[in-house]
């Protein structure tokens with residue numbers, strides 16, 4: 001019998017309920033302390049306050065190189081009335097850190113002392129008592145608390161503890177967390193997966209997160225989707241660990257056993273929370289050990305670990321709850337969300353003038369690279385159906401803002417050469433990078449009106465003139481922006497290797513035995529196709545598959561590669577990437593539109609330098625189908641006569 005019972009609990013409520021039940025069991029008490037050498041304690045949490053065993057300094061010490069004196073002897077000293085002191089009687093030479101001889105109470109810096117003959121010195125200014133002296137206990141006093149309890153130890157903390165005369169301190173035992181990867185389709189890292197098999201990587205990612213959070217991680221070998229195996233692994237893990245994570249098998253599939261096994265051995269508090277991704281998460285415990293079933297998709301796994309496991313690790317370590325830093329940002333494009341679900345969206349961030357712009361990354365729960373690229377994460381409230389482009393949203397930061405200010409935000413149409421700009425930027429200017437927010441050519445230009453990116457990539461053909469981009473920039477940005485050329489790229493028909501159907505040109509698409517796949521309306525490629533069909537007098541209705549649409553060059557290429565279509569219009573680089581043949585149709589101009597007010601900013605200057613470099617041209621050419629020989633030339637400046645590259 002297949003029993004499907006996924007709840008849909010509200011997130012905050014589900015988390016509080018789980019934590020409350022664990023607290024009631026006494027499962028979240030901070031772990032006991034153990035004595036540990038201070039040198040090994042970085043990042044550990046103190047189990048008790050650390051009290052200084054000695055004062056620092058433990059003697060009155062000279063703070064400067066100079067002479068120790070009795071302040072009273074110097075009170076009469078003036079420039080007009082120098083006081084002469086006899087060394088080894090009224091004064092004694094000392095160096096920084098030396099004990100201050102007991103008969104003295106002040107130090108005069110050597111620069112202010114005039115050495116004269118016969119062991120005499122002359123001074124021309126009065127010294128005040130205790131000047132340039134580090135008195136006993138200036139830093140810490142014996143018996144004083146140097147480090148409080150439940151404090152996460154930093155590098156200066158370790159120094160201070162040693163200065164206080166202490167070698168070993170009581171730090172909390174690190175929570176032991178077991179990670180059990182499950183799934184019959186999984187193969188260990190390094191093996192080549194057959195069709196239907198997946199390389200197991202979640203346990204490495206999850207283990208890494210738990211290690212960063214201060215846990216000691218044990219990773220189990222891959223457990224097959226067999227009820228008894230999962231149950232037994234869970235039982236073993238619980239007996240040896242403080243927290244147990246079972247990865248995958250959390251949902252409603254025929255081989256999803258985690259919840260049932262947990263129910264047999266212990267208690268399931270919640271199965272299913274209204275969050276996206278991460279919905280099928282399982283929260284429960286066996287005896288006093290929390291057991292969390294995190295979903296198999298990597299983004300769901302990482303997110304549910306952060307939402308539900310991180311607070312437990314912190315509690316066991318004796319740390320309070322932690323909230324990441326949140327800042328206001330403007331959304332670069334509209335996002336829809338499901339009413340009733342709290343949705344977490346990874347974003348790239350860029351600072352454009354005064355505005356922080358958030359560009360959403362891929363939302364699929366299986367897209368682990370969205371976590372790799374993310375600068376932060378935003379939450380779409382469960383009571384909202386989405387947010388519009390330009391709305392202010394709160395973003396939790398993953399990177400510091402200084403780094404974000406070194407990010408060039410390019411919106412508009414995506415192109416593979418933007419990745420080259422990013423690579424060169426990172427190689428030449430450490431800490432700098434490029435974030436691209438794909439909103440389509442037209443969307444990019446419209447966004448520049450409100451300066452929501454530093455620049456935008458565009459390849460919009462004006463069917464009236466046969467010219468690229470200029471009309472559109474004039475129309476949407478008037479004299480507020482200029483156009484810089486990036487590259488020409490070849491558009492053509494992507495066909496199966498060897499071109500088995502003998503496709504020669506656009507006219508071939510009208511043949512009965514040819515199945516085409518199109519790009520979405522509004523894309524530059526679609527505009528180009530329709531323009532050329534009209535030019536050649538081909539009726540779209542003659543083309544089989546004209547109404548089937550793909551959204552990117554690569555997905556159109558993939559449709560040809562897997563036989564779903566015989567041809568698609570796209571750039572040569574996409575055909576090359578998927579090993580397809582290519583029948584050239586046209587060359588289109590891809591330019592970058594830059595708001596005038598940003599022309600002199602360092603990020604734009606760096607980009608221009610990069611796209612004018614030989615290296616950029618060479619790497620673009622290597623992609624196939626690109627001609628960047630004029631990259632960086634100014635195509636159009638407002639107020640000037642139109643000109644072409």
Ligand SMILES: Nc1nc2c(c(=O)[nH]1)N[C@H]1C(S)=C(S)[C@@H](COP(=O)(O)OP(=O)(O)OC[C@H]3O[C@@H](n4cnc5c(N)ncnc54)[C@H](O)[C@@H]3O)O[C@H]1N2
Pocket residue numbers: 006181182183185186198199200201202203247248249250251252253256277278279280294295296297298300365
């Ligand atoms: N009918 C329904 N189907 C699904 C639902 C649902 O509510 N009803 N939920 C979907 C959601 S949301 C998620 S998330 C996934 C979670 O599924 P499971 O936790 O059962 O995980 P699996 O199906 O076993 O795996 C999903 C996916 O992730 C890959 N995976 C698993 N473990 C690893 C690993 N250690 N390393 C790398 N990749 C891993 C696995 O191969 C699958 O591709 O269910 C949806 N379905």
Ligand code: MOO
Pocket residue numbers: 275276277278279280295297300365366
């Ligand atoms: O909720 Mo699932 O975790 O989106 O992929």
